[in-house]
Amino acid sequence: MDGRVICPHCSTWNIAGVDTCAQCHQSLADVQLTRKPMSRVEENLLRDRLRALGPVPPVVVGPETPVCEVLDRLVTEKIGCVLVMEDDQLLGIFSERDALLKLNADAAQLATRPVSEFMTPSVETLEFDDSIVFALHKMDLGGFRHIPLYRDGKVAGIVSIRDFFRYMVDDLIATT
Amino acid sequence: MDVELSLTTQLIHEAPIAEPLIVGPDEPVRDVLRRLQELRTGSVLVCRDDRMVGIFTERDALQLMARACREGESLFDGPIEEVMVTSPVTLTQDASIASAIRKMSEGGYRRLPVVDAQGRPQGMLTVSGIVHFLVEHFPETVYNLPPDPKLAPQEREGA
Numbered sequence: 343m344d345g346r347v348i349c350p351h352c353s354t355w356n357i358a359g360v361d362t363c364a365q366c367h368q369s370l371a372d373v374q375l376t377r378k379p380m381s382r383v384e385e386n387l388l389r390d391r392l393r394a395l396g397p398v399p400p401v402v403v404g405p406e407t408p409v410c411e412v413l414d415r416l417v418t419e420k421i422g423c424v425l426v427m428e429d430d431q432l433l434g435i436f437s438e439r440d441a442l443l444k445l446n447a448d449a450a451q452l453a454t455r456p457v458s459e460f461m462t463p464s465v466e467t468l469e470f471d472d473s474i475v476f477a478l479h480k481m482d483l484g485g486f487r488h489i490p491l492y493r494d495g496k497v498a499g500i501v502s503i504r505d506f507f508r509y510m511v512d513d514l515i516a517t518t
Numbered sequence: 519m520d521v522e523l524s525l526t527t528q529l530i531h532e533a534p535i536a537e538p539l540i541v542g543p544d545e546p547v548r549d550v551l552r553r554l555q556e557l558r559t560g561s562v563l564v565c566r567d568d569r570m571v572g573i574f575t576e577r578d579a580l581q582l583m584a585r586a587c588r589e590g591e592s593l594f595d596g597p598i599e600e601v602m603v604t605s606p607v608t609l610t611q612d613a614s615i616a617s618a619i620r621k622m623s624e625g626g627y628r629r630l631p632v633v634d635a636q637g638r639p640q641g642m643l644t645v646s647g648i649v650h651f652l653v654e655h656f657p658e659t660v661y662n663l664p665p666d667p668k669l670a671p672q673e674r675e676g677a
Binding site: 383384387410413414416417438439441442443445446447448449450451453475478479481482485487503504506507508510511 | 525547548551552554555558560576577579580581583584586587588590591594619620622623624626628645646648649650652653656
C-alpha cells in the first residue's frame, strides 16, 4: 500500500502526496500526517462500506402502536429494536433497552400506551455507503447496538453489533 | 501494534470487563428487574454460595414483559430461579478477544460471564466492551473521523 493513501471520507485510493481526494475533493492533509492502516483488519474496516454487513430492512411501527404489540413483535421476530416511523420519517427507535429501562415491572400497566412515549427520539443514523468504522465509532460513543441506514434519502436498512461480529468472524479472523 | 495479531493474542482482560450484578436464586423477578433498571445494566448473574447457577438478561426480561402484558404482572412475583437461563456459556480469563468474538457471534450472545477455575464469576464481557477495545486499537483511524461523514473539513484549521 506504499505510495497510495485511502481517503477516510469516501475510501477512494489516492496517490500518496496529493492534497485532495480525487473522488470527493476532501483534504487529505490530515490523513497523510498520521500513520497509514497497519493491518488488514484496520484497512478492511476503513475500506468496506456498511452494506458489506448485509443490512436487513428494519421492522417499522407507527407512533401510536400500543407498546405491548411492539414487545410481541420484538419477541416473535427475534429482533432487538423497531423503528418508529410516520410518513417515511424516522421519529425514534424502541429497543430492548428502552423496554427494560422505561417499562420494567410496570409493563402490564403501560401495555396500551403508545410506543412514542417510550421510544428514544433523535436516532443516530448513517448511509449504506459510509465506512464501517463510522458505525463502530458511533456505537462506542453512544453505547448503541443498532444504527438505521439511509439509502437515497430513505431509511432502508439497519445494522447491529451482531452483524459486525459476523463480518469479523467471516472475513477477518476466520483463519485464526 | 497489529490489530489482527492482537485480536488473537490479546486476552479478554484487555477489554473493559464490567463488574457483574449478582443476585440469589430466591430473589423475586420484580426486584431483579428493578435493580437492572436502577443500575442501567442488561444482565444479572444468579449465584448460590459463590457458584454461578444461571443468568438473566434483558432478552429474558423482554419475553417476560411481553407475556406480562397478556397474563398480568403476577408473572413477576416468582423467584428469578424459575425464569433464568441455566448453565450459560462462559469465558475463562485466558480466552483471547478473537475467541470471545467467535463465541458471541456463533451463539448470538451479547454478554458472556467470565469465570475462574472454580466457576466463580469474575466479570462480564459485553459486545460493547469489545467494540470499545477495537476502537481503542485504531485510535488514529477512528478518533480522527469527522463526527458526520459529510462534515469533513475542506481545509486544515489554523495557520
